[in-house]
Amino acid sequence: MEQKKIEKEKEYLYWLCQIPGIGAVSMARMWELLGSFERIYNIEGTRLVDMGILPRKAGGAFDRWKGKLGEERKRYGELKERGIRFVSVMDGEYPRRLRSIYDFPMALYVKGRLPEDTVPSAAIIGARNCTSYGRQVARMLGKRLGEAGIQIISGMALGIDGAGHQGALDGKGSTFAVLGSGVDVCYPRSHWPLYCQIPEKGGILSEFPVGEQALPQHFPMRNRIISGLADAIVVVEARERSGSLITADLGLEQGKEIFAVPGMITGPLSLGSNQLIRPGASVVTAAEDILEFFRLNEKQNLKFGENNENGLVKKEKMLYSCLDFQPKYFDQVVVESGLPVEEVMCLLTELEWKGLILQPDSHYYVKKM
Numbered sequence: 001m002e003q004k005k006i007e008k009e010k011e012y013l014y015w016l017c018q019i020p021g022i023g024a025v026s027m028a029r030m031w032e033l034l035g036s037f038e039r040i041y042n043i044e045g046t047r048l049v050d051m052g053i054l055p056r057k058a059g060g061a062f063d064r065w066k067g068k069l070g071e072e073r074k075r076y077g078e079l080k081e082r083g084i085r086f087v088s089v090m091d092g093e094y095p096r097r098l099r100s101i102y103d104f105p106m107a108l109y110v111k112g113r114l115p116e117d118t119v120p121s122a123a124i125i126g127a128r129n130c131t132s133y134g135r136q137v138a139r140m141l142g143k144r145l146g147e148a149g150i151q152i153i154s155g156m157a158l159g160i161d162g163a164g165h166q167g168a169l170d171g172k173g174s175t176f177a178v179l180g181s182g183v184d185v186c187y188p189r190s191h192w193p194l195y196c197q198i199p200e201k202g203g204i205l206s207e208f209p210v211g212e213q214a215l216p217q218h219f220p221m222r223n224r225i226i227s228g229l230a231d232a233i234v235v236v237e238a239r240e241r242s243g244s245l246i247t248a249d250l251g252l253e254q255g256k257e258i259f260a261v262p263g264m265i266t267g268p269l270s271l272g273s274n275q276l277i278r279p280g281a282s283v284v285t286a287a288e289d290i291l292e293f294f295r296l297n298e299k300q301n302l303k304f305g306e307n308n309e310n311g312l313v314k315k316e317k318m319l320y321s322c323l324d325f326q327p328k329y330f331d332q333v334v335v336e337s338g339l340p341v342e343e344v345m346c347l348l349t350e351l352e353w354k355g356l357i358l359q360p361d362s363h364y365y366v367k368k369m
Contacts, residue, residue: 028103109205121231125154146170152168172203257282
């Protein structure tokens with residue numbers, strides 16, 4: 001698609017992104033069926049409701065918003081003056097990692113730049129009300145990984161998130177904050193210095209419209225982007241039921257490697273991270289545990305797996321996450337993975353050859369401790 005046409009399409013997509021009640025999956029379905037955001041604009045909301053794409057309330061908002069196209073085009077044109085870019089799925093710089101998740105955002109608002117597709121990235125996440133120990137560990141890991149050239153992804157929240165970002169900056173590395181608000185809204189306000197520094201060494205991004213405030217329902221949506229942009233997810237401290245565990249679960253579904261920093265068995269902030277270790281998350285005792293996953297050491301340059309380009313490494317991770325320390329029958333692994341039988345057989349053989357899994361009985365597979 002030529003650039004002039006892409007720019008016109010982006011104006012219609014920007015208009016669509018401002019309509020309340022229309023999420024990423026609905027936008028993707030409309031785009032898939034109609035093939036153009038301009039065509040989406042020209043269809044009636046009632047028709048989209050009849051097609052089962054939009055609920056009735058969102059269909060009404062869709063029709064009402066048509067009168068705001070001129071106003072939204074003007075706002076779209078003003079983004080550049082505010083230092084904000086609107087990056088759509090039609091743009092070459094849209095992150096390839098995000099394209100592989102089910103409910104990928106159709107566009108991102110960006111201050112600074114986006115993570116590079118060819119550079120390894122790790123998410124450092126955890127509790128807002130963390131301990132002093134947790135904050136120090138997150139900052140140390142962010143610094144060490146940043147120094148090694150790994151991009152650090154997090155949500156700029158208080159506690160562990162902020163410490164991970166700061167560590168990456170300390171290590172002169174790249175870091176990227178995914179917000180649960182518009183990119184022009186610094187949340188929390190106390191992170192204003194961090195908010196100003198991050199775009200200099202990375203970027204701030206969000207799928208929420210400019211000016212949108214941070215709302216509780218935004219954060220689970222934000223978390224899928226954090227996990228989607230990362231190759232590995234590091235949980236430093238987390239309560240038993242927390243947003244960090246949601247992000248880790250999303251990461252498992254997306255085939256990402258999960259790491260957890262162990263904590264005291266009596267500490268409430270360790271329950272979540274310890275809970276991840278029990279079914280098989282990798283234990284972090286030092287930054288080297290994570291660097292080893294990225295095939296790094298002190299004397300080598302980055303060697304991110306070449307197979308990542310064609311999805312093999314990702315599928316291996318996803319299949320590995322379907323196993324645990326209790327033997328599973330081959331048929332059950334096929335069902336849980338959703339992959340073809342022949343592909344599961346090949347991937348299991350590869351994982352066994354690498355020493356990551358065992359076959360204690362014929363057609364039963366288990367993670368190796």
